[in-house]
Amino acid sequence: MNSLSLTLFDCVVLVTLLGLAWQLLATPDLFKAMVLFMSFGLVMALAWVRLAAPDVALAEAALGAGLTGPLFLSALHRLRGTRKGERRQQLDSIEHRGKIEKVTQRTSGRIIYLLLRILFAGLLLTLLVHLATILLHVEYENPGLGVFVAEQQEESGVISPVTAVLLNFRGYDTLLEIMVLFVAVVAVWSLATVRFSEKSGQVSPIQQGVVRILAPLMILVAVSLIWQGTHLAGGAFQGGAVLAAAGVLMMVSELPWLRLIPSLPVRLMLVFGPLVFLGLGVSCLADGRFLEYPGELAGFLILLIELACGLSIGLTLACLFVGGRPVDDLVDRGQLEEGS
């Protein structure tokens, strides 16, 4: 009975996942697609729980559903803002369709278009069926890397195997990943500028009040997630994502003190995590190899790295949400006015 109901649950999750994906890709209304995208992320998190990957589930719920949605929404807001009063941005591919309609008015054009679509669908379907049969018949001879991780777990200094892989055994990957995040912020800042101090003044006082209650709680949850990463599911990425979500909430509700944050500490905080990670990795060179922590200190060092990186990741993601370099201080504003 139990396993039957779980199988049923799996099927419901999968069907919902595929249905949501179809809907969000098919609908011409961009706003609707974004709402569906957020629900898609949440159902994805359920699927991760069912596949016994709680770390991934936490990351997906915080990042995939919690942060990507607002990213899309603010991008849509900006896209609409640049050309007000035109519905062209909201509806997907009207011009494109117009072109196709012109072609398909002729019968020969219509037949060719139809044939092309059938050919494309057929090709994709064949590929899908082939890959599916391969998956069905593939057999695993090796048990994967899990055995080795379990063997070396003692030496890693942490109890959670995923954290051991992320920060000890495959520390290189994680270091590079944090660098990727940093490079993303640098790229975003060099592409666009945002007037951070501009206030709409339209924020409901209830929203501000709720954020004042929620933000400290979220920061608490973030820190506990980072700390919990050493022995349970959680870690720097999940904690950082929750921190970023708290930051996004505060920015969206335009809390007055946010404008007072000077940019230098923000920049320093952005590089703090990567620098700590890199510095500790290099200091391991003294008696060993790069990023190879000494046994007795490993647990402490990993916690230190996670805390520093969690803070930086949170700030990085929040900066990505802002979508450009904030031009707030007087120097920047002067430059901007000179330039224009």
Add this chain to the structure above:
Amino acid sequence: MREVLDLTGIVLIVCGLPFFLSGSLGLLRFPDIFTRLHALTKADNVGLGLIVLGLICQAGSLFEALRLLMVWLLVLIASSASCHLIARSALEKNIKPWMRS
């Protein structure tokens, strides 16, 4: 004692389900945004409250029970605030409430 608690938990969870069902039905079937918000935030919060109470009956420790209660409280705060925000933006866009015509 254990059995009584388990049974109470099951009864509470089963009591919570119709609220969720009616909330979802309301979301799908009600005519305008305001009535839909009403169905969603009222019925679902009661349903969630009953389910959380049922789960608390089966919780292993006091800490776990407190955490479950916390979940409900946070959802209450978040859903009432988001309901207010959605209704507010609907009013700003001059969406008229549905009237029986």
Add this chain to the structure above:
Amino acid sequence: MTVLFAYKLGGLCLFFMGFTALILRSHPLKKIMAVNVMAAGVFLLFIAMACHGRVGVAIDPVPQAMVLTGIVVSVSVTALALVLACRIQETSGGAGSSEGEHPPQGDS
């Protein structure tokens, strides 16, 4: 085993759906969303492949760590792509359309 296969198949289907949408949709936001769906499909397939045997059994931590990395990278890629889309719109005027009705305006 069969449920696990269903998850793998689901991952494949997500990937192909995203791929099709990436080609057929012309709006940049839709394209970015399609890439995200494709990424979700790849992650799902990868994690399902790492489950040896049944659903719900504790799995290999290495693919989990890699998927975790992948999710974070895909979020940063999405953010960058969205800013690029906004920038393209700003300079060319059209939402990703290649028609040169509006000459690009150089600003800063």
